[in-house]
Amino acid sequence: MRILTVLDLNTVAKQLIAGCGDLNNVWVSGEVSNLTKHNSGHYYFTLKDPNSEVRCTFFQYARVKSNVELEENMKIIALGSMDVYLKKGSYSFNVQKVQAQGLGDLYLAYEALRKKLESEGLFDPHRKRILPRYPLRVGVVTSPTGAAIRDILNISKRRYPADILLAPALVQGEGAGQSIVKGISLLNDAMVDVIIVGRGGGSLEDLWAFNEEAVARAIYASRVPIVSAVGHETDTTISDFVADLRAPTPSAAAELVLPDREGEAKNLFHLIARARGGLGSVLEMMGQRLARTDRALSAETMMRSVHDRQMDIDGLTDSMSTLMEKRLVVERHRLESIHAVLDGLNPLNVLQRGYCMVHGQDGKLVTSVSMVSSGEDISITVKDGTIEAKIGRKE
Structure with a gap:
């Protein structure tokens, strides 16, 4: 195998x-x-x-x-x-x-327009405007019979009762682009606070109106902030690039545009509670500070403070004296240790134990028999003096 x-x-x-x-x-x-x-x-x-x-x-x-x-x-x-x-x-x-x-022809047209408008600055993030926090009038450009407008109305009832102004428009097929442009223009004239432009999802062909140059330029020229809300996830339309904000669906756009009144009310009550609590804390702190200042300015308090400082100085003086005494003891022990080491290294101390040092005629210390010769004079140093001698023989 x-x-x-x-x-x-x-x-x-x-x-x-x-x-x-x-x-x-x-x-x-x-x-x-x-x-x-x-x-x-x-x-x-x-x-x-x-x-x-x-x-x-x-x-x-x-x-x-x-x-x-x-x-x-x-x-x-x-x-x-x-x-x-x-x-x-x-x-x-x-x-x-x-x-x-x-x-594909549509993709080529899309890419050509995207590059053209980008080069002209229509996608510049610095020109995008912040949406109003509490809009009173919200304009919507979409089909009057589609699910998008129903979703936006339902979310408005639930979250925030703004006035919803619909500019009915075709959102796919022939003439859809011009219909959307007209709706944007009408809502600008109606002085709304923000505009949602969008529809539900579909194929690239279905969504093509939102890739038309006229629609992109109408969004760019709008005096009112615009949210693009074309219901698609994977692709991005030209309208998404130009709009002040992109939302994945019309429902999501409504939630971005309309604040949650219950949440806002909770935030408001929370801020009021924090303000009250903060004001009470400030008043209490100021009262405590005033009481401390009053006590600190009394003659008795001043004398206690002087006495405390005198006691601090006495304590520091005692501490310094103790530290100096400890340092002197340590240094004395260190000197004694050094002295003992030096005594151990002194060659004269070795002579006290019966050893001697031998020097040749040249005065060098003899450490080997090879350094001297028979008949040579040598000096032998012992603990209490020097002995002059002559070498008889070497072994």
Whole structure:
């Protein structure tokens, strides 16, 4: 029985794929998604069609030869070969050459308009306005028969009884863009405090009115803050970029625009309670401070303070005296220890124990028989004097 390691298994798969002509130097068509442009110059992306997808690598050495710059959602045909990444046992399509097939017409129009308006400053975050905290009149541009207006009215009844002014508009299909522009203009003339522009969710085609240039410019030109409330989660419309605030749904927009009256009432009562408590605390603190000042200014209190300071000085004097005495004892012990060490190192003290020191004719201390010769005069130092001698012989 043959047992393979994981590496062996992946190696066999890699060899099989490399030897399969149908998987090498083939053209594959699909749409680019999950594009990652790495700092190394390599591109990693998914090539997909409605039924399947495959991970792709476009290494820098091949990419620099291409005159096509990959973008998200781009439709391409790619020449390459399947390969196995041994370390992870994953396979991918190694791209060698790319040809663009184009993008969807709506997406191309969307991207072109987005880049144009962004370059003109319509998306500048510094121009976005803060919504009024307590709006009295709220304008809504949406379909009069859709769920959006019903949701906004219900939330207004529950949270905050503002006046809701509806500017009926088409929100999809032919003429929807101009209808929305007209609604924004009417509500500006009606002097509302804030405007909600939106509808429920739908496909890209259904929501396209909110990607029209006329709508974007009407939002930008509005004298009143506008909340974009197109009911979609994954994509962002041009209106979302231009509006002062984006909400994921009309209901969410209503909750952002209309304060919660119960919550506001609780906050107000809480602030009043805090103000009362704070004022009472301040008055009590001032009374205590006044009483302390009055006591501190009395003659008896002043004398007690003087006596206390005198006692503090006496205590400090005693403490300093004690510390000095302790320091002197420590220093005395340290000197005695040093003296004992020096005595131990003094060579003359060694002579007291019966040892002697021998010096040759040159006055050097003799530490070996090789340093003297027979017949040489030497000096022998003992504890109480010096003996002159002559060397008879060496052993």
